[in-house]
Amino acid sequence: MTCERINILLFCENHTEFAAKKASDNVRGNASLVSSILSDLGMKNPVSLPRFQLIQAQEFLEGVYALQTQSIDVAILNLSLKDARDLKIISDMRSLAPNVPIIAIGDVDDEVRSLQALSLGAQDYLITSEITPQLLRRRLLYAIEQQRRQIKEQANTVAIHKESQQGRLSSLSNLSKCQSQWRFLSEATFEGIIIHDRGMILDANHILAKMTGYEVAELIGKNSLELLALESQDLMIKNILSGSEKACEVIVVRKDGSTFFVELQGKIISYAGQKMHVVAARDITERKQSQEALQIREHARRKQSQTLVQLARSKTFQQGNLNAAFQEITEAAARTLSVQRVGVWLYNEDHSTLECIDLYDVRTKEHSCGLSLLKANYPDYFQALEEERSIAAHDAINDTRTQELSQSYLCVLGISSLLNAPIWLGGRLVGVVSHEHFGDLRQWTLEEENFAGSIADFVTLAIEASERNAAEEALRQSEAQFRAIFECSSIGIGLIDMKAQIVDANPALCQMLGYSREELCGERFTNYVSPQKGDVDLLRQLLSGIRSDPEKLVERHRIEIERLFLHKEGRLVWTRLSVSVIPDSNGNPEFFLTIIEDITERKQTELKLRASQAAAEAGSRAKSEFLATMSHELRTPLNAIMGLSQLLQQEMVGSLNEKQKEYISCVYSSGEHLLALINDILDLSKVEAGKEELLLLPLLVTDVCNSVISTVSDQALDKGLQLTSEIDPQANICVADERRIKQMLLNLLTNAIKFTPSGQVSLEVKKVSNGITFTVADTGIGIDSNHFQFLFEPFKQLDSRLNRQYEGTGLGLALTRKLARLHGGDVTVESTLGQGSRFTVFLPEQPYLAEEEPI
Numbered sequence: 001m002t003c004e005r006i007n008i009l010l011f012c013e014n015h016t017e018f019a020a021k022k023a024s025d026n027v028r029g030n031a032s033l034v035s036s037i038l039s040d041l042g043m044k045n046p047v048s049l050p051r052f053q054l055i056q057a058q059e060f061l062e063g064v065y066a067l068q069t070q071s072i073d074v075a076i077l078n079l080s081l082k083d084a085r086d087l088k089i090i091s092d093m094r095s096l097a098p099n100v101p102i103i104a105i106g107d108v109d110d111e112v113r114s115l116q117a118l119s120l121g122a123q124d125y126l127i128t129s130e131i132t133p134q135l136l137r138r139r140l141l142y143a144i145e146q147q148r149r150q151i152k153e154q155a156n157t158v159a160i161h162k163e164s165q166q167g168r169l170s171s172l173s174n175l176s177k178c179q180s181q182w183r184f185l186s187e188a189t190f191e192g193i194i195i196h197d198r199g200m201i202l203d204a205n206h207i208l209a210k211m212t213g214y215e216v217a218e219l220i221g222k223n224s225l226e227l228l229a230l231e232s233q234d235l236m237i238k239n240i241l242s243g244s245e246k247a248c249e250v251i252v253v254r255k256d257g258s259t260f261f262v263e264l265q266g267k268i269i270s271y272a273g274q275k276m277h278v279v280a281a282r283d284i285t286e287r288k289q290s291q292e293a294l295q296i297r298e299h300a301r302r303k304q305s306q307t308l309v310q311l312a313r314s315k316t317f318q319q320g321n322l323n324a325a326f327q328e329i330t331e332a333a334a335r336t337l338s339v340q341r342v343g344v345w346l347y348n349e350d351h352s353t354l355e356c357i358d359l360y361d362v363r364t365k366e367h368s369c370g371l372s373l374l375k376a377n378y379p380d381y382f383q384a385l386e387e388e389r390s391i392a393a394h395d396a397i398n399d400t401r402t403q404e405l406s407q408s409y410l411c412v413l414g415i416s417s418l419l420n421a422p423i424w425l426g427g428r429l430v431g432v433v434s435h436e437h438f439g440d441l442r443q444w445t446l447e448e449e450n451f452a453g454s455i456a457d458f459v460t461l462a463i464e465a466s467e468r469n470a471a472e473e474a475l476r477q478s479e480a481q482f483r484a485i486f487e488c489s490s491i492g493i494g495l496i497d498m499k500a501q502i503v504d505a506n507p508a509l510c511q512m513l514g515y516s517r518e519e520l521c522g523e524r525f526t527n528y529v530s531p532q533k534g535d536v537d538l539l540r541q542l543l544s545g546i547r548s549d550p551e552k553l554v555e556r557h558r559i560e561i562e563r564l565f566l567h568k569e570g571r572l573v574w575t576r577l578s579v580s581v582i583p584d585s586n587g588n589p590e591f592f593l594t595i596i597e598d599i600t601e602r603k604q605t606e607l608k609l610r611a612s613q614a615a616a617e618a619g620s621r622a623k624s625e626f627l628a629t630m631s632h633e634l635r636t637p638l639n640a641i642m643g644l645s646q647l648l649q650q651e652m653v654g655s656l657n658e659k660q661k662e663y664i665s666c667v668y669s670s671g672e673h674l675l676a677l678i679n680d681i682l683d684l685s686k687v688e689a690g691k692e693e694l695l696l697l698p699l700l701v702t703d704v705c706n707s708v709i710s711t712v713s714d715q716a717l718d719k720g721l722q723l724t725s726e727i728d729p730q731a732n733i734c735v736a737d738e739r740r741i742k743q744m745l746l747n748l749l750t751n752a753i754k755f756t757p758s759g760q761v762s763l764e765v766k767k768v769s770n771g772i773t774f775t776v777a778d779t780g781i782g783i784d785s786n787h788f789q790f791l792f793e794p795f796k797q798l799d800s801r802l803n804r805q806y807e808g809t810g811l812g813l814a815l816t817r818k819l820a821r822l823h824g825g826d827v828t829v830e831s832t833l834g835q836g837s838r839f840t841v842f843l844p845e846q847p848y849l850a851e852e853e854p855i
Contacts (some may be wrong), residue, residue, distance in 0.1 A: 006144060007071055009055045009100075011063045053488035060089060061312040064305050067097045074143045075099045077122070081106035081113050086388060089118055092450055093846070094121025095301055099150070103142040105131065114508040154442050160692060172358040192262075192281035199224045201240055209264070211283055212257035224279070227252055229259055240266040240279055249284065261288045296612040297447065304451040307336040311458050320469025323358065325462035327367050331454045337419070337448060340438045344459055345373070346423070346431035352376070354431065386429055390452055391420040392444040417442040419449065421456035425463055433459055492575075492596035495582075496525045498589060512575075514568030525594070530564040542581060543589050562599070574603040623853045638678065642671040694737040694822060696846055701734050701765055701772070702727060708745040709763065715753045720759035723753075728738075730767035734848035740819045745825075747812040748776040748839045756780030761834070771825065773846040791829060816841070 028733045047085060055070060057063040068074065079086040081104070090104060096366070104122040106113065114125040119394070123146070124139055193206030194201050204219040212227060214217070224240075232250035239248040247265040254260070263282045268275055302600065311317075311332060316325045330342040343359035356371040375382045384391055384401040393399035396418040397406045397459065409415070417437040423430050433456045446605030486493055496502055513528055538559050558580040565573045576597040584590040629699050645668040649661070705725050715722040734741070745763070752761045759779030766773050783791070791814050817827045824844045831837035 005053060006073045006493070007053050007055060007272075008140075009057065009063060009066050009075040010078070011057045011075065011089075021747055037630045043325065052566075057690055060092070060310075063093065064096060065309060067093070067100070068302075068305060069400055072097060072100050074103065075138065076103050076105065076140075077103045078128075081108045081117060087113075088115055088450060088453065089121050090117055090121045091446070095447055095450075096305060103143055103145055184326050193282075194219070194224065194279050194281070196224050196277050196279065198277075199236075204678075208281055211260075211281065212252060218255075227447070229253055236264070240264055240277070243277070244854070252281075260285045267854050298443070300445075303336055304447065304454075307332050308458075310453075317458075317462055318464045320466045322462060323468070324357035324465040326459070327360065329433075329455060329458050329462065330358055333433070333452075334360055334362050336451065337435055339419075339435045343371075343434045343436070344435060347429070354382075357431075358581040369736070373409075374407075377408075380404055383534055385422050385432055390422070390449050391418065392449050393418040393420075394443050395441050414438050414440075416440065417444070419444050420454050421449075421452040423456045423459050423463075431459070432456075485577055492594075492598070493598065493647075494520075494525065495592040496592040496594055498591070500525050503591065510598060512567075512573060512596065513565060525592075528566050530566070530572070532563070533562075539579070544578065557629070565596070573598060574600040622709055638675055642675065643667060645671060694740060696735050696737060699734050699736060699738055699741070701731050704734070704738070704741060704745070705763055705765060707750060707841075708742055711746060712749045712753060715750070716761060718752060719756070720758065721753060722754055723762075724760060725763040725765075727765040728767045731765050732774050734843060736823055736843055741843070743774070743821050744816045744841055745774060747816045748774075750840070751812060752776050752778035752780065752839075767844075771842055774843070775838055775842040776840075777836065777838045779836040782833040782835050783829070783837055784833050785831070788829060788831075791825070813839075 003040060004532045004852050018841060031261055053070075055066045055072070057066055063075075067075075071851055076096065077090060077093065079089060081087065087108070091103065093100075093102060098121075102121055103124045104117045105126045106117070107127070108131070115135055117125045123143060126135070126139065130506070142703070146617075189592045190207065192205060192211050194204040194208055196202055201219050201224055208214060209216045209219060214222075225236060228236055229251040232252075237248050238244070239246050239479045243266070245265065245267055247263055249261060249263050252262045253257050261284045262284055263284045264279055266279045267276050268833050269278050271350045298646065306750050311329065313600065315348040316328050326344045330344060333343040334340075340363060341359060341361050344357050345354040346357050348355055349355070352375050354375070355374040356369050359371065360366075361368070373381075378766060380400065381404050388401075391401050393402045394417055397416060399418075402418055410418075413436075415436045416439060416690075419435040419437075421433045421435075423432060433452065435452060453510045486504075486506045489506060491507055493506045494502055494509050495504040502520050502523055502525055505517050507517075510517055540560070542559055560578045561578065565575050565579045567573050577596075578600050580593050580595075582591040582593050588678045621745050645664050648664045649655065649668065656753060709723065709725055713723055750765065756778040757780065761778045762779065764775045765773070813827070818829045820841050820843070824846070825842040828842070829837065830840075
């Protein structure tokens with residue numbers, strides 16, 4: 001004795017990670033409960049214990065595959081029913097398995113949602129929070145029993161139908177007893193009736209005449225085979241003329257030549273003392289059309305399911321090639337829905353334009369791209385995309401949602417009907433899948449709309465897979481680059497955990513400290529570094545900064561310090577240590593990244609340089625002090641010589657002859673020259689020693705310039721030079737040390753007159769944005785640009801030959817620049833050899849206070 005087997009499909013949709021865990025728990029719990037229920041069923045029927053099979057599915061396509069490949073007795077859909085997608089699953093399941101009872105289990109205690117679930121095909125709706133084992137057991141038993149009852153009722157209906165047919169034939173035999181009764185009943189029925197003898201029609205009712213287009217009189221005496229199409233005549237002979245009472249479907253030819261389907265069933269009765277054949281004819285054209293339409297829908301639904309299963313199993317999505325995935329999706333959609341074109345359109349970055357990424361044309365079997373639709377030009381269409389589940393425009397040109405596309409797109413290409421399904425990614429509308437039908441208007445079915453939505457879901461899966469693969473590839477490249485930098489860097493790099501233990505160290509760090517990587521990993525980082533006071537506070541500030549502002553890790557959250565490290569051999573290594581924080585996925589500190597640069601050689605060089613600099617500064621100070629002392633010591637006897645020479649020149653101690661006067665004059669002029677040299681040396685040494693003090697006062701620029709011009713005018717006159725001055729009216733006041741500014745200008749004017757054989761020397765004063773410039777220009781011998789670097793060095797003469805033409809010590813320009821810089825300004829030069837030179841003293845604006853101390 002065979003045991004009955006009951007197949008139960010248990011489906012739990014998996015939307016999110018949390019939902020996936022919950023679905024998994026539900027599956028295990030409900031599976032146990034179903035097992036106990038089926039055991040109870042077995043106890044009630046001890047003769048033939050039922051054997052059950054539990055099919056579990058967590059993905060929609062798994063459930064579809066189970067419905068198509070296995071005989072399912074009842075389906076349990078464990079859904080949240082919080083969005084339209086779950087309702088769509090119920091509708092799809094009902095479409096795929098119309099004879100399978102469906103029990104929906106949801107989290108929403110909403111009467112509207114429950115009614116929607118029941119209207120879409122669910123037999124029962126249970127709320128998760130209210131389910132008990134007893135309740136679920138009763139509902140399952142009811143569903144299984146209801147399925148059996150439906151099967152039994154279908155069998156009874158068939159039996160009743162057969163009995164009805166036999167009853168009608170029996171009635172016809174009774175009608176033969178009375179022709180009047182026969183005529184009345186035959187006209188009262190809704191079926192065509194004929195009485196024939198071996199195919200020859202003896203009588204017929206008006207229903208049959210109306211079916212065939214003949215008059216009753218025309219039918220009487222006609223061979224019944226003449227009313228049938230050639231391919232149906234054998235069925236008539238086999239099932240009707242042979243005396244069989246088996247019903248058959250034949251094709252009847254009307255009087256006008258058109259055909260229609262008829263179901264015939266015959267019965268032998270006695271008529272006028274003879275056995276005659278009575279045939280009932282039923283027009284089944286509508287039933288045939290319904291069956292054909294149902295077959296077409298079932299075929300289309302099966303085709304759609306097969307396409308979805310094929311796409312789900314495709315390896316193209318796993319490879320992450322977005323273009324290849326789009327091409328496979330558009331080709332499958334166009335082939336399944338029998339449309340001319342299918343396109344995938346995605347929004348651009350600013351969400352202002354839909355751009356066609358892939359457009360497949362069935363007629364040319366080619367893929368193209370590049371079309372675009374600007375959102376501002378089609379506001380109604382874009383609004384419909386965002387608000388509606390799908391746009392099924394049977395008459396796309398006149399539909400208010402797509403009418404805007406008529407002139408620029410639909411009419412140009414000859415598109416009559418559109419089926420557009422929005423593409424959602426992460427709760428955001430990112431594009432649309434467009435199915436374009438050409439020619440006559442097309443009525444889109446609910447199944448086709450659902451299929452288009454599934455195609456859009458596959459586009460979403462393709463995008464997610466592509467983004468995931470791109471992120472994984474970028475991560476792999478980033479890790480490879482980091483590992484290459486880590487391993488090949490000449491600077492030491494260490495990865496330290498939050499407990500100060502070394503997680504990893506690159507070869508450079510190992511070489512720097514003299515340890516192997518195995519020796520360093522796991523050891524405390526503080527064992528090798530010489531800490532200083534305040535290091536702990538720095539690390540705390542670093543950690544508090546990354547917690548408060550993790551996005552600015554590179555800009556702010558890093559400390560750089562110089563520390564000593566301990567080498568394995570015991571020697572100290574000077575390093576520059578940079579410490580930054582690597583956060584985890586939640587923004588919390590996870591590791592310290594330490595970058596350690598060996599600066600031992602640089603530190604040693606710095607120490608040497610500091611020692612050399614100190615020695616040089618000490619020598620410079622000693623030189624300046626020596627020069628200042630020597631200048632003072634030289635000035636005392638020189639003043640005596642010049643004073644006595646002046647007395648002799650005045651002949652206060654007696655008269656002198658001409659020769660004596662010449663000698664005394666030479667002694668005095670030499671003394672003046674030597675005194676000027678000593679003064680320059682003394683001033684330069686004081687400036688270099690930092691002992692020079694400036695007395696800054698507001699000065700009239702005109703008075704300063706007139707003073708220095710009058711001082712050198714005799715020198716210019718003796719050489720026949722033209723001496724001019726030009727003062728900007730805005731440059732009327734200058735805050736400076738009066739003696740030093742005159743000294744600077746006299747040095748420049750004296751040099752200009754000295755090195756100008758002929759021509760002119762000028763002094764030009766200008767007011768600039770942040771100070772005043774004094775420019776001394778000449779038309780003298782000029783200076784080679786290669787010698788500019790030596791101009792302002794003390795005791796440096798460009799013409800250093802023993803028989804040089806121009807006298808001088810080389811201190812004037814050096815002292816002028818130092819005095820200018822002491823004022824906060826500078827001296828610059830422009831010169832062309834053989835054409836002349838321009839020396840410019842810049843003095844910045846200085847704030848002046850009435851009781852300002854010398855600087």
